Every structure is written in C-alpha cells, then in structure tokens.
Amino acid sequence: MIPFRKMHGLGNDFVVVDARKPETLGPLGVSPARAAAVADRHRGIGCDQFIVLEPTGPGADVFMRILNPDGSEAGACGNATRCVAQLLMAETGREQVTVRTLRGELPCERLPDGTIRADMGPPSLDWRDVPLARAVDTAHVPIDLGPVSDPAACSMGNPHLTFFVGDLDRIDWPALGRAAEHHPLLPERANIGFAQVIDTDHIRLGLWERGAGVTLACGSGACATLVNAHRRGLCGRRARIDLPGGTLQLEWRLDGHVLMAGPATTSFLGALDWAALGVA
Numbered sequence: 001m002i003p004f005r006k007m008h009g010l011g012n013d014f015v016v017v018d019a020r021k022p023e024t025l026g027p028l029g030v031s032p033a034r035a036a037a038v039a040d041r042h043r044g045i046g047c048d049q050f051i052v053l054e055p056t057g058p059g060a061d062v063f064m065r066i067l068n069p070d071g072s073e074a075g076a077c078g079n080a081t082r083c084v085a086q087l088l089m090a091e092t093g094r095e096q097v098t099v100r101t102l103r104g105e106l107p108c109e110r111l112p113d114g115t116i117r118a119d120m121g122p123p124s125l126d127w128r129d130v131p132l133a134r135a136v137d138t139a140h141v142p143i144d145l146g147p148v149s150d151p152a153a154c155s156m157g158n159p160h161l162t163f164f165v166g167d168l169d170r171i172d173w174p175a176l177g178r179a180a181e182h183h184p185l186l187p188e189r190a191n192i193g194f195a196q197v198i199d200t201d202h203i204r205l206g207l208w209e210r211g212a213g214v215t216l217a218c219g220s221g222a223c224a225t226l227v228n229a230h231r232r233g234l235c236g237r238r239a240r241i242d243l244p245g246g247t248l249q250l251e252w253r254l255d256g257h258v259l260m261a262g263p264a265t266t267s268f269l270g271a272l273d274w275a276a277l278g279v280a
C-alpha cells in the first residue's frame, strides 16, 4: 500500500504521493495509466491532478511532477504548488520553501494570514513558447468560437488562452472551453480561461483545464489571466481573481515574476494499491 495525501487549493484537488524514496512507487513508477486510475472519481480516488514528489538537486526542496486525469504531464500547477509548499513547511518547520517543476524553481512563503504565496516565475509571451502553431501576436490570437473570440495567450510553464467576456453567466464557457482546448493553433492544447473584468483590480474567471476539464480553480490560469488582462490594458499589475472555488490574490511584479497567494488544504490521508486500481 502506498500512502497518499488528498489536498486541494480552492477545490482544485490533488492526490499527492511522496516518491522521494524511489522504491515507493515500485518498478513501474508513474505512468499515464496510473495517473488516470488515481484520478478516476468512480473507480479510483478522484482528483484533478495526480502529484508525485520526487528527489531534486540543489536550489529546491522537491521536484513536483504533475499529471492530468488524461495522463498528460504539465509544467505548472499553481494550486498544487501551494499545497506541496504547505506540506514541506510542516515537514521542515520553515516558512519559506522552494518547489521545482518542469518550468523551474518556484519559491513559496507562508503569509501572516496563513495563506501560501508562490512565485510562479515570469510568463512566456512569444508564440513559440506558448506554444502556438504559427507566428501570431499572442495578445490577439486569431481564434473565433462565435460567442467568444480574440483571446490572448501566454505560458506559465503550461499553455493558457484567455478569452475576455462581458458576463460569465451568459455564456456556456465549459462547452466553449472543451471546443477550444483542441484548436489547431494549439499544438500542445491549452488551458482555456474565460475572464470577466469587474474592475482594474478584480476579475471573475471560469476555466477549462487541459486534460482535466472544468475545475473549481486553476492557479496557473489565474496567473495567465492577470498577465493577459494587463497586456490588454484591462487591469493593473495586482488583482483579486474570483474563481468558482474561491479567490486568489495575484501580482505581476515589475521584475516580471507572477506572485499568486491563496489557501492550501489537506482533506485526508489514505493508502492506494496499484493492483486494486487495476494498474499493477
């Protein structure tokens, strides 16, 4: 049996397994099939992402591997970064820790109010880095879905498209997100955000996640939304972003780094068995 920790950030939920001892996951380790089995909300544990903690070199406390329920791997997961940071703070007694993902080192700190602030690094704004299939202005991507069009795109270590809408409640953004995820301009697909700018420091956001569908919150998506909204002159460099699961505080710092602050919660501990999940 393999111990796991069920965690969430504003309801964006994770199964976290500590594989810093390589033998933990056995010889077959992590696979897309195992990620899908863990994430299955009927036959498995259920989660938006399967998070595996692995040993790492100097400069960070842990490597965090991120797998979607469809088995695809992602370079960033803001809500899981806060959760893993909180786990490391409890383990080490430190108020500052660093989580490494495929996109790099993410310094995290606990704020006086108990929330966790992660430095998610700078966005990538070039079409090649999002990535997009051809050279376009990433501030105005030529995609038209009918009710929404003219999104902005950037990468936070994972690809994001942001559509700006007048009223989230008047569009079927989950259906639009499902359609946009696989648009031919998105060779690695993308997370699709639908942002209603309430004020220059306040945005409502609905998000369809690549490889996961609608989630209650998306941390990297909130970061990308702030960046894309600021690029379009729709908000300042700081904003409160309201997602279905709750609120994140965002800042796109003058040095280019995007800071994201919000809660992290452990729901329960458990133990999983690959054979019982049908992926021995």
Ligand SMILES: N[C@H](CCC[C@H](N)C(=O)O)C(=O)O
Pocket (backbone or CB within 6 Å): 012, 048, 049, 066, 068, 073, 074, 075, 076, 077, 078, 079, 080, 158, 159, 191, 209, 210, 211, 212, 215, 217, 218, 219, 220, 221
């Ligand atoms: N589905 C995302 C990964 C999880 C991101 C999200 N849960 C977050 O909090 O940033 C992707 O494939 O890029």
